Amino acid sequence: MASAMLKQTRWTILLSINAAAILIAGIAITSAIWLNGGLEFKVVGERSDIISSDIDEMALIDSTSDSNANAASYSGELGGYSYTAQAGYEFSSSAVPNGEIWNETAITIYATPDIDICVGNGLNELGEMYWQTSDTNVIAGFYNSARTWLGYNNETCRYPVISGIGTTIITAGTYDGKRKDTITVTVIDPPAEQWKREVLSLVNNIRANNNLGQLTWGVACENAANIRANEISQQYSHTRPDGSPWSTACPIPESGGISGENLAIGNAAVSPVTVVMLWMGSESHRENILNPDYTKLAVGFNFDLDSTYKTYWSQFFSTY
Numbered sequence: 465m466a467s468a469m470l471k472q473t474r475w476t477i478l479l480s481i482n483a484a485a486i487l488i489a490g491i492a493i494t495s496a497i498w499l500n501g502g503l504e505f506k507v508v509g510e511r512s513d514i515i516s517s518d519i520d521e522m523a524l525i526d527s528t529s530d531s532n533a534n535a536a537s538y539s540g541e542l543g544g545y546s547y548t549a550q551a552g553y554e555f556s557s558s559a560v561p562n563g564e565i566w567n568e569t570a571i572t573i574y575a576t577p578d579i580d581i582c583v584g585n586g587l588n589e590l591g592e593m594y595w596q597t598s599d600t601n602v603i604a605g606f607y608n609s610a611r612t613w614l615g616y617n618n619e620t621c622r623y624p625v626i627s628g629i630g631t632t633i634i635t636a637g638t639y640d641g642k643r644k645d646t647i648t649v650t651v652i653d654p655p656a657e658q659w660k661r662e663v664l665s666l667v668n669n670i671r672a673n674n675n676l677g678q679l680t681w682g683v684a685c686e687n688a689a690n691i692r693a694n695e696i697s698q699q700y701s702h703t704r705p706d707g708s709p710w711s712t713a714c715p716i717p718e719s720g721g722i723s724g725e726n727l728a729i730g731n732a733a734v735s736p737v738t739v740v741m742l743w744m745g746s747e748s749h750r751e752n753i754l755n756p757d758y759t760k761l762a763v764g765f766n767f768d769l770d771s772t773y774k775t776y777w778s779q780f781f782s783t784y
Contacts, residue, residue, distance in 0.1 A: 512594040513605035515625055521613060521732050525702060527724060527748040560584035565636050565645035574654040575626045576734040576767065576775050580610045581634060581649070582621035590638050595622050599632035602651050613732055623731075626651055626769065653767070654735075660763040662736035663779070667753055667761060670744065674754055682762030685723070685780040688714030692778040693764030696727055697771050714762075717784050724752040726779040739777050752781050759783050 560567055566584045573579050583590065597603040604627040610616035611623050629651055637644030661681075668678045682689070691713050695705055702710040702725060710725050726749045733739035743749035752758070764778035 511596060513597050513600070513603075514595060514608045514622075515605040517608040519607050519609060519611060519623060519731070521611075521730060524742065524746050524749060525700065525727050527726050527746075527752050558585065560587055563643055563645075565643055566647050568647055570648040570650070572650045572652060573624075574735070575629060575651050575769055576654050576731075577624055577626045577651070578654070578734045578738075580614070580616040580621040580623045581606070581636075581647075582610075582616065583636065587643075588617075588619055590620070590643065591640065593636055593638050596635040597624075597632050598635070599630065601628045602630040602632040603627065603634070603649065611731060614734070614738065624649075626774075628769070629653060654765075656765050656767065659736050660765050663740060663763045663777075664761055666736055666740045667779075670740075670753060676754060676756050677759070679758060679761040679781075682760035682780060682782055684784055685714035685760070685762040685782050689762035689764030689778050689780040690766075691764070692725065692727070692780065693766040693776045696729060696778065697766055697768055697773070697776050700727070700729055700773075702727070714780060714782065716782075719784075721782060721784040722757060723783070724755065724758065724779075724781040726752050726777075726781075728777040729773040729775060731774070733775050733777055739775075743779070752779065755781065757783065 558567055560583070564584070565587070568584075581595075583593075595606045597605060604625040606622040606624055609618045609623065610621035612618060616623070631648060631650045633646050634649050635644070635646045664679065664681060671678060692704075692710060699705045704710060704712065711723055714723065716723060726743050728739050728742055733742055740753075743753060758781040760782050762780040762782075764776075764780070766776040768774060768776070
């Protein structure tokens with residue numbers, strides 16, 4: 465993804481004299497300063513690492529065809545999570561001290577990235593802010609907005625552009641000089657194998673809430689799910705890169721059976737909770753999750769930081 469770093473310098477000159485006095489001779493300015501108690505000259509902002517205001521979300525591919533189907537919102541229970549928007553990082557709920565931005569001094573996030581960076585609780589109407597990163601090899605900058613479809617607020621959050629694994633220091637402040645703070649952000653790889661099993665657990669909780677049988681891990685199609693998660697980083701379709709149907713990755717045995725596939729990519733599918741909610745918000749994908757005939761589920765997950773959409777998910781449902 466192309467990016468450009470915008471360097472800005474902001475100066476605030478606080479004068480207690482009439483602005484017109486600036487235009488007259490130096491001796492007159494000296495007199496005015498003396499008469500009005502002095503001049504305050506303050507630098508309140510430095511550079512901004514804001515990348516762009518455009519954020520590419522994603523589109524779901526219909527679970528039974530190659531047509532696009534946008535995901536709708538979904539509210540409900542997912543494995544113990546109750547939500548009306550996708551779950552994000554919970555910053556401290558206590559009030560932020562005067563002059564600061566965060567209660568936290570350090571946080572750890574996944575490189576998917578799984579959260580947006582938000583100012584602390586109760587801080588809003590801050591006006592224009594600058595956001596800086598000390599190491600662009602970890603966080604390259606910030607989009608000038610948040611991922612609202614994940615439940616983040618454009619006024620108080622910024623979507624970080626993750627460029628690598630490591631630690632960087634984020635500095636944020638308001639251009640009026642009233643608030644400025646730093647937070648250490650450590651970026652780590654997502655736990656792929658753990659996340660796959662979490663998706664199975666979340667699906668089984670949904671099925672239990674709908675009086676449906678539990679799915680077991682689809683050992684026979686586990687490799688196929690991983691292959692499909694890798695393939696959709698090349699071609700986002702139910703047709704495989706070699707032109708064959710998706711089902712050929714784990715063919716139905718001669719003894720018979722049925723199978724189904726759900727796919728998801730992009731920065732709306734950054735964790736098990738978010739991707740399952742995305743599928744549940746789409747009728748065709750929800751039908752696979754709630755199909756009473758399926759008995760097994762294999763989950764594939766591919767994370768490629770250098771690719772366009774970074775996160776790639778597959779679900780391979782089957783009876784074999």
